[in-house]
Amino acid sequence: MSAPELEEIRQILRDVAASQKETERMSxxxxxxxxETERMSxxxxxxxxETDRELKETFREMRRIVNSVSRQIGCxxxxxxxxxxxxxxxxxxxxxxxxxxxxxxMLSNVKRSKRGGRNCEFDIVLVNHDAVxxxxxxxxxxxxxxxxxxxxxxxxxxxxxxxxxxxxxYLGLAGFSLERDAExxxxxxxxxxxxxxxxxxxxxxxxxxxx
Numbered sequence: 001m002s003a004p005e006l007e008e009i010r011q012i013l014r015d016v017a018a019s020q021k022e023t024e025r026m027s028x029x030x031x032x033x034x035x036e037t038e039r040m041s042x043x044x045x046x047x048x049x050e051t052d053r054e055l056k057e058t059f060r061e062m063r064r065i066v067n068s069v070s071r072q073i074g075c076x077x078x079x080x081x082x083x084x085x086x087x088x089x090x091x092x093x094x095x096x097x098x099x100x101x102x103x104x105x106m107l108s109n110v111k112r113s114k115r116g117g118r119n120c121e122f123d124i125v126l127v128n129h130d131a132v133x134x135x136x137x138x139x140x141x142x143x144x145x146x147x148x149x150x151x152x153x154x155x156x157x158x159x160x161x162x163x164x165x166x167x168x169x170y171l172g173l174a175g176f177s178l179e180r181d182a183e184x185x186x187x188x189x190x191x192x193x194x195x196x197x198x199x200x201x202x203x204x205x206x207x208x209x210x211x
Contacts, residue, residue: 085109085123085137088174088194091201092124098135098172099192099208103128112160120160122153124174131210132164133192135172141193143185145173150189154211168210174201 089108096103103126113119124135134157138145149171157169172192173182183204186193190209195202 084139084174084176087176087196088135088137088201089124091194092126092135096126098126098133098170098194099203099206101128101131101133101170101208103131103133114160120153120156122157124172127164127167130166131168131170132161133170133172135174135192135194138173138175140177140179141173141175141182141195142179143181146182146185146189146191149173150191150211170208170210178204 193204
């Protein structure tokens with residue numbers, strides 16, 4: 001074998017060795033990048049889990065605050081409701097008169113229950129020898145409350161209080177204020193209205209309907 005041929009073989013071997021080294025370097029670089037990608041993926045997963053935990057904790061705190069505020073609002077509403085009831089119960093107890101009709105007795109916060117979990121409650125019930133007045137006390141009277149009283153609650157009263165089946169039933173709403181269309185609805189259904197007027201109680205002039 002001639003010297004040039006030997007030199008060519010040696011060059012080929014050197015090129016193969018260099019190529020192997022480059023391949024090994026690239027393989028190591030690929031492995032390094034893979035490990036870096038894996039580390040970043042793990043870090044991303046850790047941060048995602050941390051964010052998820054923080055979000056869940058935030059939602060739990062928000063839910064706790066909302067529930068707390070809801071309970072407080074509910075307590076305020078109940079307190080206002082009790083105040084309205086007490087105000088009109090005290091006023092009506094003085095003369096037992098509703099819309100010009102004299103009554104003999106007043107029942108407050110009357111409750112009745114039936115089997116199956118059905119129950120009802122009426123804020124004020126005035127009674128005489130042949131008539132009862134069923135009055136709901138509201139902070140602010142709305143048209144829908146007038147309609148519900150005339151369309152549903154009078155039937156509920158008749159059902160739960162059969163001892164008054166032969167009595168005329170008059171309906172009323174008492175409140176500290178009125179929505180604009182509440183009085184018009186009351187006139188339509190013949191429902192009496194009582195409202196606060198300073199320290200007194202004003203009876204809105206509405207012809208009552210006997211139900």
